[in-house]
Amino acid sequence: MADSPAFDPPVALASLSGEADAEWAQQGAEYAGAAFLGGIALDEQTRAAAQEMVDRDRTEFLPSDPIAFIDDQLAALSDLSLTPGFNVRTTSLEPLARAAAVCADHDAIIEINAHCRQDEMCAAGAGESLLRNEDRLCEQVRTAAESGAAVSVKVRTELDGVSLPALAPELDAAGADYLHVDAMDSEPVIADIAEETTATIIANNEVRDRESVAEYLSYGADAVSVGRPSDDPRVLSRVRDAAESWFADEPMEVDL
Template identity: 65%
Template sequence: MFEPRVALASLSGESDAQWARRGAAHAGAAFLGGVSLDDQTRDAARKLVARDRTEFLPADPIAFIDTELGALAETTLQPGVNVRTVTAEPVREAAAVCERHDAILELNAHCRQDEMCAVGAGETLLADTERLCKYVDVAAETGATVSVKVRAEVEGVDLAETASGVETAGADILHVDAMDSEAVIAEVSNADLFVIANNGVRGTETVREYLAFGADAVSVGRPSDNPTVLARVRRATQQWFGGRP
């Protein structure tokens, strides 16, 4: 899918093409975003900005995705874009742009901010597998590679069932924020998906733990702008897969 098997995970309002290029020496992939696509999620993003969070709020989110992906065309990174929406049509538009750029369209079923959950976006999708799978299907129809970003420890949600559902709908990647439940990676790795493990990835110990549970790659969130951390994570993944084909 990408080498080295280290991804830069999207950070709301911070993860743009410039951010991705700064980490390119140590990562094989970078997920831009999150980008709110429709009126409901954009209104929620404005409320987040009003309480001092950072958000991408371009006038035209689809054009923004196109421009940002174009800015990564000459890098070695596998680009991706994390998107939030509660309607299907913007998923189709964003996925079509990703397909043209050979980029990954990542559906956000992960954000736990109250404003996003109130409109039915983010981790709310984890409790609505039918709607999540519909979005996966819409994105996959464009020919784009589809990732789903999920979160562990959401009450009433069985991530193994979610993994099976999105796989059937056409997803290629499951990007898992394991929270404090690292072993959840073993529970979802039976699905025929490329599993990226996220949360607390800082160096050899965490990389080995996630990969031993069955992850195919790891991703770095908050320290994604720290080259020392990224170098440690890259070395650990290369050492692991060098010894385990």
């Protein structure tokens, strides 16, 4: 757990595949201190998986040159005060290193997607399948960290056989600066992860209002992120105000 808010305000916009682009981040910038664009598939295997997902009516970014796309999208955010990030999926290290270098050039966070649970992406060896292969995930974190960019790992709870509190120190050692945790219906696990990591914890899932923000921050998260309602100013305004209040002199009270 960090000693101070991760960014100001301590609210992030969480990536939505095929939707979270620079225009989306610009629209939410008033309410957030960070925005994770993407996700985007970087290599042949994950791009093929993304195409299969598009073929069954999911939305994905599939530019001809994903590295150039990342560069262009981050450049479009250069005048904003928020911290940009890019969520990426890959099975290969070389395109990850290139993407991370672009993020470093833009003072952006590279976020490794160990979160996507779509069958096609998991079959390719990306997404949440990485949580079952600690060595490969840590190798991706080390590769990204070598670029000089800040590294986030997007993870999810409630995956059989996977202990995020046990994994957290390994990700720390590999170079992760942020753990972006989709808590699913296991919110208290945030407290268990916080005890095991020095990384900044961003808590995600059903962050909508004062109560949900207070719950996650009470468990030890350093920030929260908003997913599906990230294009709804009413939700974002409530979340921003609640998160800022938490780090003020008189934190909110919440029953856990």
